[in-house]
Amino acid sequence: MITYEFLQHYWWFLIALLAGLLIFLSFVQGGNALIFLVGKKEDERQLIVNSTGRKWELTFTTLVTFGGAFFASFPLFYSTSFGGAYWVWILILITFVLQAVSYEFQSKAGNILGKNTFRAFLTINGCLGPLLIGTAVGTFFTGSNFIVNKDAVMDIVSPTISRWCSSWHGLEAVTVPFNVEFGLMVMFLSITLGALYMINNISDESVNKRLRKSIIFSFIGFLIFFIAVVINFIVMEGFAVDENGVVSMEKGKYINNYLEMPLVMAMLLIGAILLVIAVALTLFKKGSKRGIWFAGPGTILAVISLFLIVGYNGTAYYPSVADIQDSLTLSNSCSSEFTLKTMAIVSLIIPFVVAYIAYFWRKMDKKSITKEELENSEKY
Amino acid sequence: MVDSALIGWSRAQFALTAGYHWLFVPLTLGLAVIMATMESIYVYTKDEFWKRTAKFWMKIFAINFAVGIATGIILEFEFGTNWSNYSWFVGDIFGAPLAIEGILAFFMEATFFAVMFFGWDKVSKKFHLAATWMTGIGAAISAIWILIANSWMQHPVGMEFNPDTVRHEMVDFWALVLNPVAITKFFHSVFSGWMTGAIFVIGISCWYLLKKRETRFALASIKVAAIVGIIGTFAVMFSGDKSGVHAAEYQPMKLAAAEGLEVGGQRAPFSIVPGVEIPGMLSILATHDIDGYVPGINDLIGGYRDPDGARHPSAEEKMERGRYAIEAFREYRELKDVDPDSAAVARAELEENVEFFGYGYIDDPEELIPPVPIVYWAFRVMVGFGSFLLLLMIVVLWAQWKKRLEGMKWLQWVSLLSIPLVYMAGQAGWIVAEVGRQPWAIEGLLPVKAAVSSVSVQSVQTTFFLFVAIFTLFLAIEIRIMIKAIKEGPKTEI
Structure with a gap:
């Protein structure tokens, strides 16, 4: 039976899936974070830019679709968070906007700012993009400073429903250590994924060697913050919501959610194991290029599980610390049943979209990129 | 009290982003058809000349493409960052087309663009041609959905107000999709993109003729572009006529303002x-x-x-x-x-x-009148330049047909200098559509002053100037790169 509640959960799952795909595809950002560290010579940097450059639009489009899907399914989040945490979203936007033009502009004659500036933009987006997105997602667990009053619409001189209570408009998120830990975890994960993707995608001995070396550092970074996040889940309080929509603080809420939803916990564990396999394979099996095939699905599973524990099982996914009763839950922030149902029908097309993307990906990436290829064909 | 400066700056920021976005998008829409036609001729005739011709315009297409994407994502975010009340009040209806746009169109554009650009040696000729067409079709499909969303703001249909959730809710998806305003707006906007692409290609090709370079390439490009452009312009005229009828029916104030008609x-x-x-x-x-x-x-x-x-x-x-x-x-x-x-x-x-x-939010009936001079003159710029450009394309095609274009320097100059006009016409069109519906974010339901986010004026001012700087820099770089690429010309002498 397709109930309103089911539809809310279905859409939250799709949001989680899109988030998982986005973080997996953030290997583009992670790869760009390594342009100057791994690429020592010009032709090596060119290889990196062209390797991530053939995928950047997919990542970008996933980000756009993630935003669009959130807007369509949970519009109160869109209005509260975007309009409130103004500066966080603007900063994320700017780093991605700079990235979007940099591929095309960086090696073209007449680009005014010069090659290195555009590559620096790519690197800035490569580090800051995932860091800021991760920090913003961190607030899903720790809460933000806002109030929501739908009756405000009746106030004809001041009808704003969602109001942010901090004049920092979102930047205050960095004062909460957990948010930053979450952001750093995502950033190091992206860099690890970037290296794994490029090991698969680029055929060049010295670049490959340095990429393998970089994984040691980025993966250790990831592990440190991943463990910190998991420990926090055990000790921190979470925002529980009961059947009447009343929100209360619950100790260990997020770890409890894992324990109460074993399937979701299994997703996290399998995700983590796949990541470890990916890294182990790459570091210890000589010449192995298949790490990304494990790390990709692993990332998607782990991210989905993180989104599910913050939205499912009676949890307020976008909590308010100004007034916890104003926290956003699946049921108080979602679209109407009609819209969710209509959009659910539209969503049936997603597997088809994923299938054609995968088909073309395979077709275009049959051979790894080499310096010779870049000499003789279209390139950025 | 909602600060009027906040409303002004928020509108300015959105207008700035939308205006810049519409500098890049129409060229994408138009060039896509022109270069896909050229590649089709190549696949049909197997003449390498047409491949080089198509590839040159693809290079220009690629330079232009990224900025369109970059400005597009900002628009999407700005619905939330600057119009948060709007996002809740009508998000139930408005969010859906945005999500569908992403799922249906953007992935198509992104995937096939990569095949088109990098796939020459990786896929078969026919496959590549299909990818080129799909890139263009993807761009047109994305236009459909955002224009459905925009048209809903001009003529809201298919929804009901729900006082329990304090918002409008969708009750009829097909009414939204088949909104007559949306259908008209789609044809009007997309075909105006064909005009933009055509005038751009004709203008640049005439520059080659003036320089007596790549003559065959230039003449061939002009022929394809002029035909695409003339078809596009007739479609723009037909849909424009329909737009007028819709405005009279659904937004009579916009029409009255566009005509400066005080007493009807x-x-x-x-x-x-x-x-x-x-x-x-x-x-x-x-x-x-x-x-x-x-x-x-x-x-x-x-x-x-x-x-x-x-x-x-x-x-x-x-x-x-x-x-x-x-x-x-x-x-x-x-x-x-x-x-x-x-x-x-x-x-x-x-x-x-x-x-x-x-x-209920309006304090004074005067607020209901959009700025008449802006709308009036924007309408005249749009129609005036549009008509002139149609005439120009007919003359150019005729001259090309009679093999006299090469000798008509004045016509080459006029064509080259007409490139900015097509952009001005496009911008003016959106000014009529958007300034003309003020003070409404959603016609009759929500004025802009009740739609705006509660952010400080200083924040919006800061981001406004930040975007001015970024967009202007992008535009300058794009134009400079394009000029270099055009000066260099198609890679092999043809």
Whole structure:
């Protein structure tokens, strides 16, 4: 039976899936974070830019679709968070906007700012993009400073429903250590994924060697913050919501959610194991290029599980610390049943979209990129 | 009190982003068709010349493509960052087309663009051609969905107000998709992109002719572009005519402002420029009937009866009923848990007046009049330049047909110098559409002052100037890179 509640959960799952795909595809950002560290010579940097450059639009489009899907399914989040945490979203936007033009502009004659500036933009987006997105997602667990009053619409001189209570408009998120830990975890994960993707995608001995070396550092970074996040889940309080929509603080809420939803916990564990396999394979099996095939699905599973524990099982996914009763839950922030149902029908097309993307990906990436290829064909 | 400076800066920021976005998008829409046609000729004739020709325009396409994407994502975010009340109040309807746009169109564009650009040696000729067409089709499909969203703001259909959730909710998806305004707007916008692509290609090709370089390439490009452009312009004219009829029906104030028509009536005149009028022409354009009634600004503010006897309330009356709707809404919210019977009465009153809900926020009838001079002149720029460009393309195609274009230096100069005109026409068109509907974010339901986010004016000012700097830099770089690429020309001498 397709109930309103089911539809809310279905859409939250799709949001989680899109988030998982986005973080997996953030290997583009992670790869760009390594342009100057791994690429020592010009032709090596060119290889990196062209390797991530053939995928950047997919990542970008996933980000756009993630935003669009959130807007369509949970519009109160869109209005509260975007309009409130103004500066966080603007900063994320700017780093991605700079990235979007940099591929095309960086090696073209007449680009005014010069090659290195555009590559620096790519690197800035490569580090800051995932860091800021991760920090913003961190607030899903720790809460933000806002109030929501739908009756405000009746106030004809001041009808704003969602109001942010901090004049920092979102930047205050960095004062909460957990948010930053979450952001750093995502950033190091992206860099690890970037290296794994490029090991698969680029055929060049010295670049490959340095990429393998970089994984040691980025993966250790990831592990440190991943463990910190998991420990926090055990000790921190979470925002529980009961059947009447009343929100209360619950100790260990997020770890409890894992324990109460074993399937979701299994997703996290399998995700983590796949990541470890990916890294182990790459570091210890000589010449192995298949790490990304494990790390990709692993990332998607782990991210989905993180989104599910913050939205499912009676949890307020976008909590308010100004007034916890104003926290956003699946049921108080979602679209109407009609819209969710209509959009659910539209969503049936997603597997088809994923299938054609995968088909073309395979077709275009049959051979790894080499310096010779870049000499003789279209390139950025 | 919502700060009027905040509304102004928020509008300025959105207008800035949308304006820049529309500098890049129409060229994408138009060039896509032109280069796909060229590649089709290559696959059909197997003549390498056409491959090189198509590839050159693809290079220009790629330089332009990224900035369109970059400005597009900002628009999506700005609905939330700057128009947060709007996002909740109508997110139930408005979010859906944005999500569908992403799922259906953007992935298509992104995937096939990569095949088109990097796939020459990786996929077969026919496959590559299909990818080129799909890139263009993807761009057109993405235009469909965002224009459905925009048209819904101009003429909201398929929804009901839900006082329990305090928002409008979708009740008829197909009404939204098949909104007559959306269909017209789609053709008008996409085909104006064909015009942009055509004028751009003709102008640049004429530069080569002036320089006596790549003559074969230039003449061939002109032929394809002029045909695409002329088809596009006729479609723009046809859909433009429809737009006029829709404006008369759904947004009469916009039409009155675009004409500077203070007092309306039957056989309303069309103003070419102030003081020069064609009697009865506006009635024909707006209603397809010389005796059709077109209300003027004063009629709309003061209220009027049309010749059929139908009564149209005054602005004051609408405002009164709007406040009444808001008051009934308040009563319903207060009573629904304590006195369900009285709440039901209040709800009925709300439903009776809900179509005027937005007027409840208006303080002064003057607020309901958009800035007339801007809309009036923007309309004339759009139509004037559009007509001139049609004439130009016909003359160019004729000269090309008679093999006389090469010798007609003046025509080459006029074509080259006309490139900015097509952009001005496109910008002017959107100014008519968007400034013309002020003060509404959603016609009749939500004025911009009730739609805006609660952010500080300083924050919006800061981001406004930040975006001015970024966009202007992007534009300067893009133009410079394009000029270099054009000077370099198609790689092999042809």
